Amino acid sequence: MKSSFCRICKSSDLEEVMCFEKAPRNIERLLESGQLSRDKAVELHVYQCRMCDHVQLLDQLEDEYYEEYLMSHSHAKKMKEFQLQQASAFLQHFGLKDAAVFEAGCGDGQFSLTLKGQGCHVLANEPSAKARAACKEKGLNTVGGYLGTGVFPSLNESFDAVVARQVLEHVPDPNDFVVGIKEILKPAGVGLIEVPSLEQAIENDRFFDFFPDHLSYFSSAVLTRLFSCNGFDVVQVKRVMDGEYNEVWVKKKSQPNLLNIQQAANNIAGAFRDFLGKESKVGRKVAIWGAGAKGVLTLSMVDTRSVSYLIDLDPVKKDRYTPVSHLQVSAPDRLLTEPVDSVIITALAYKDEIMRDLKAKYSFKGKIFYLAGGQIKEC
Ligand SMILES: [Zn+2]
Secondary structure, three states: OEOOOOOOOOOOOEEEEEEEEEEOOOOOOOOOHHHHHHOOOEEEEEEEEOOOOOEEOOEOOOOOOOOOOOOOOOOOHHHHHHHHHHHHHHHHHOOOOOOEEEEEOOOOOHHHHHHHHOOOEEEEEOOOHHHHHHHHHOOOEEEOOOOOOOOOHHHOOOEEEEEEEOOHHHOOOHHHHHHHHHHHEEEEEEEEEEEEOHHHHHHOOOHHHOOOOOOEEOOHHHHHHHHHOOOEEEEEEEEEOOOOEEEEEEEEOOOOOOHHHHHHHHHHHHHHHHHHHHHHHOOOOEEEEOOOHHHHHHHHHOOOOOOOEEEOOOOOOOOOEOOOOOOEEEOOOHHHHOOOOEEEEOOHHHHHHHHHHHHHOOOOOOEEEEEEOOEEEEO
């Protein structure tokens, strides 16, 4: 099965950039003698998305692909030293002590053990039952399944950090995986993600870096964008292990709270009513300055019956009416012939200039207010 859309941005504007006639179906599994007669080469087609630059295969892996997976690159001394240094630097940078860490696709569990050795409480996630059993033998807490949106609801906001090393390049839906990371992280939780470096392949003509198991080939730029677009700040991205891998540190962003804006909109009618009520009770007249977008919208939400008049400097607006509130726009010199006691400025970008003009050009001696979210405040 082949998709015709980019794995990341869903564009169909894809260009085939490489085609190998013969490649092994599965790079990680070496065969038993009895399997040889059924073994056949496959064609490998590599595409690049013209919209987001992502280099990828369009093939879909069968669901059970990684159930039997058992790989280990952790035996080499160089790899062990690298992992120890990588874990220490990450934990130290983010001040993680006794941290709850989820490692997605932990393989043989070597990195999880390294984290555990540094005081972390690790949940080692691995879809392969064989690999999971090996992790359990090493004393790790394990969980099966593929990380993604809504996969581990009981683990929502449970972890200080998520680690995924050499995993994302295998994942069919990278956006879904990243959202899965976000879900299980606590607010401001952090992540360490490591993938093979596309730059390394490009710089060294490494055709042998492309094979059917790897669905995605991440450049630093695409990796950065993937996380930025899914609710993370990218803290650092760098080439590691002699340039072989791109390693990125990310931090979960807090969602901007738009509820407060809704609350301000709900409050504005009451704020105007109270303000105008108080002013008229003591016989003070009120004008509004500003028939621009902000003013027009605000006036449409409030009761303007006790507003004396609306002024704006723009001669094009003079004598026209505001939609919904139906206030006629006057030129500012009306302040001279028909003085008011208070002015509310809604043209916020020009607030300082309007304040100066009120005093200098129109000899205004009253009080000046402005629109501050859902409130009216004195300047
Ligand atoms: Zn794309």
